[in-house]
Amino acid sequence: MSLLNPEPLPLHVLLLGATGFIGRHVHAALQTRGVQVLRVRRPRGGQGDSAGAWKPMLLHTMREPAAWQAHLQDIDLVINCVGILRQRWGESYEDVHHRMPAALARACALAGVRLIHTSALGLYEGAKSRFLSSKLRGEQAIQASGADHCIVRPSLIDGLGGFGASWLRMLASWPVHFVPRGATGRIAALQAADLGDAFAVLAHMPSFSSQREANLGGDRLFAYRHYLQVLRGVEHTESPVKPAVQVLLPDWVSRAGAHLCDLFRFSPFSYGHWILLQRDNMPMPNALPQLLGRAPLPVTHRRTGLREDFRLS
Numbered sequence: 190m191s192l193l194n195p196e197p198l199p200l201h202v203l204l205l206g207a208t209g210f211i212g213r214h215v216h217a218a219l220q221t222r223g224v225q226v227l228r229v230r231r232p233r234g235g236q237g238d239s240a241g242a243w244k245p246m247l248l249h250t251m252r253e254p255a256a257w258q259a260h261l262q263d264i265d266l267v268i269n270c271v272g273i274l275r276q277r278w279g280e281s282y283e284d285v286h287h288r289m290p291a292a293l294a295r296a297c298a299l300a301g302v303r304l305i306h307t308s309a310l311g312l313y314e315g316a317k318s319r320f321l322s323s324k325l326r327g328e329q330a331i332q333a334s335g336a337d338h339c340i341v342r343p344s345l346i347d348g349l350g351g352f353g354a355s356w357l358r359m360l361a362s363w364p365v366h367f368v369p370r371g372a373t374g375r376i377a378a379l380q381a382a383d384l385g386d387a388f389a390v391l392a393h394m395p396s397f398s399s400q401r402e403a404n405l406g407g408d409r410l411f412a413y414r415h416y417l418q419v420l421r422g423v424e425h426t427e428s429p430v431k432p433a434v435q436v437l438l439p440d441w442v443s444r445a446g447a448h449l450c451d452l453f454r455f456s457p458f459s460y461g462h463w464i465l466l467q468r469d470n471m472p473m474p475n476a477l478p479q480l481l482g483r484a485p486l487p488v489t490h491r492r493t494g495l496r497e498d499f500r501l502s
């Protein structure tokens with residue numbers, strides 16, 4: 190039995206955020222291994238809300254452990270892949286990234302259910318971004334909950350169906366790149382399929398007592414501008430591909446641009462991401478090769494149907 194393809198266990202998983210980029214890859218990886226997955230998505234109204242293996246839930250309203258109790262019956266493991274890039278009416282960062290996972294973790298502790306929570310690299314005390322600070326508080330609440338938990342922190346993810354991933358692929362394909370001068374932090378981009386496999390391996394661990402966190406990344410480090418050039422090489426089939434001309438934007442332009450993107454809810458570029466780009470965003474140590482039992486796929490892994498993918502997200 191290898192780590193990557195363990196014998197299917199009679200495992201019942203509740204998957205939160207199952208319609209999302211990460212959630213879909215986690216579901217695919219679990220399904221391949223014969224795991225029974227109950228997928229949670231936002232209620233859509235009308236017929237088919239609870240059809241098949243879908244469970245409709247408005248997660249930002251589930252801020253007390255009691256709200257979770259009934260949903261954890263006959264469940265061995267909850268995987269939380271929920272997150273919001275921007276706040277919506279009645280749906281704050283605090284509720285989605287902190288209060289909801291805190292209540293879930295407390296309920297998991299009481300019910301003896303294991304929990305895998307998706308967070309992000311690069312969170313730190315004092316970050317002047319509500320997006321980042323709510324995520325950090327969510328992690329801290331889970332760590333204090335008494336639940337048998339594992340916090341997964343992926344670096345930037347590339348792959349089919351990702352909002353950010355598709356934008357980066359599109360921007361990279363242009364002959365001119367506008368790059369924030371201050372985006373000097375290094376990233377260890379990884380493939381979404383590898384991330385899904387890593388979740389599946391974690392799911393089969395009987396306990397997370399020796400794996401309370403898993404910081405995950407690919408095996409190459411890139412500064413943002415370098416990453417764009419590499420993606421450009423993948424997107425263009427002519428060989429050798431001409432590198433894009435890169436125009437460096439002063440920090441004040443990048444900061445103002447990030448605030449404007451937040452204001453108009455435009456693109457995945459946000460103030461929180463501007464902060465992240467200025468710092469290293471790499472896993473130390475990187476748990477991905479150990480979980481997969483092999484080297485991570487390179488981000489130069491060729492994809493098909495990029496344009497279709499962009500329309501999907």
Ligand SMILES: NC(=O)c1ccc[n+]([C@@H]2O[C@H](COP(=O)([O-])OP(=O)(O)OC[C@H]3O[C@@H](n4cnc5c(N)ncnc54)[C@H](OP(=O)(O)O)[C@@H]3O)[C@@H](O)[C@H]2O)c1
Pocket residue numbers: 205206207208209210211212230231246247248249250270271272273274280285307308309310342343344345346347351352353
């Ligand atoms: N993508 C990356 O490169 C990356 C890297 C590191 C960490 N992460 C973190 O990983 C998490 C997931 O990322 P992702 O890229 O998969 O995001 P995503 O594609 O936007 O997926 C988020 C999921 O959460 C669900 N959701 C959000 N608020 C909800 C609510 N109130 N009730 C019910 N469902 C709700 C979404 O459903 P709806 O679509 O219906 O809202 C969606 O299924 C986030 O915390 C993100 O910060 C992502």
